[in-house]
Amino acid sequence: MVDANRHVVAIFGGASAGSTAAEILAARGIEVIVFEQNLRPYGKIEDGLPRWHRDQRRMEYKRIDGKLDRPGVHVVPRTRLGTDIQFDDVVRWGFSAVLLANGAWRDRPLDIPGAEAWVDRGLVYQNPFIYWFNHAQEAAYAGRRYTIPPGAICIGGGLASIDVVKVFQLELYGQALAARGIDVTMHDLEHAGIPATCLKHGITDPAALGVEDSWLVYRRRVEDMPVATAPPGASAEQLLKIEVVRKKLLAKAQERYLFRVRPLALPVALLTDDDHVVGVRFVETEMRDGKAVAREERPFELHSSLVVSSIGSLPEPLPGIVMKGTFYDYADWDTGAYAPVPGVFGVGNVVTGRGNIKASEHHAKDVAHWLTEHYLGVQATDVARSIEGLSKGSEARAEAAATQVADYVETRPLLAAAAADALLDRIRARQAEVGYHGYASWMATVTPPDAE
């Protein structure tokens, strides 16, 4: 017990944004409590970044470990805001500030009447789908499993939707090759691409494998896909260039992974039999003043028993937290200050999740074209692949936000020693309850031996 008046800040979410904020606040002498809902605090890096980015994920894990395993930072795993701890209680307990760094884990609902009734009966959302892909090979994995059927359909358009359709293709071709007695790893297939891998094994035309390739369906044109983003205030010339880049990126990705793309198509109904999705009815669209407008007279259908919706991730609504649209009610998007309660701030994807215009302007600078190429696996073959820097933008924003929070906290009176100690006592009790006795030993216990 430290017998001194001091500041104590609570952070919910221990991944890229939460750990970055924790490090900065702790360096300013503030005591920091990091509540994390999961056993491990790696967030999107572990559960959203497909596991073929093996080296990058390991590197990011180490960086997060370094930020959390340090004096002044108290980690409380397996503790979910809204379930194990309520927001109103947290506010009442009297922390010097509260940071919401809980990311964007709610899939934007698919805008098809009645669609939700078909979730896990053929309709799957991107976040659980990638979670399955990243973890299903672990012996202890007990979650839902998915099998990729011929012609699987992904509805989307951004980077994450290309991840989804790549997963489809890697699974389908991996199985088709295995059926011919050719054993290739997912990593090899992703790294070299499907045609090159087939060629290496004497198959000059991958079509000979008889795979029914999967579909990526997007409501706008290929050149509108948000896989590369124009800088804020881009000139007409820059916008045209970006369109060319998008087309090239997608064409390269298709060349390597052989998925089919259906642009200018809007899903309007799920096709179902008694208890399962069997396809999607779409209508064609046309672009009018930058908007995709449905052409009701031009319907068409795609048939498959798996439809993954990958149309964006949003912050999860949590009891007691006021929403403004699909985001929390921020008074200021730059500081992430939460309007209803002073001293509460959003940091990271919880503020910058896609779909917000202002946020996406800031977002634009983060992922350079070369980084997108490396992310998608379509970089030149003589260049070493690296997605180092993917999180730089979000980290830079988390750093800026944490610095502002530290400045805010320092304008506030210190918590009396007894009040700060009482907060720490609560935290220690919760750590004991979940069996946490220190970062390194906890991580050693909860990391599956076969985790990638």
Ligand SMILES: Cc1cc2nc3c(=O)[nH]c(=O)nc-3n(C[C@H](O)[C@H](O)[C@H](O)COP(=O)(O)OP(=O)(O)OC[C@H]3O[C@@H](n4cnc5c(N)ncnc54)[C@H](O)[C@@H]3O)c2cc1C
């Ligand atoms: C497809 C893809 C595209 C990307 N594009 C970009 C990009 O364009 N620009 C960029 O900067 N970065 C990008 N990234 C990189 C990076 O994933 C994110 O920027 C960054 O990881 C987000 O970090 P975060 O800490 O805000 O959120 P997360 O990594 O989601 O972390 C949130 C943490 O909070 C925890 N949590 C959630 N809810 C609760 C709760 N109720 N209580 C307690 N804990 C909770 C979660 O378990 C998680 O550990 C991309 C990643 C992917 C996979």
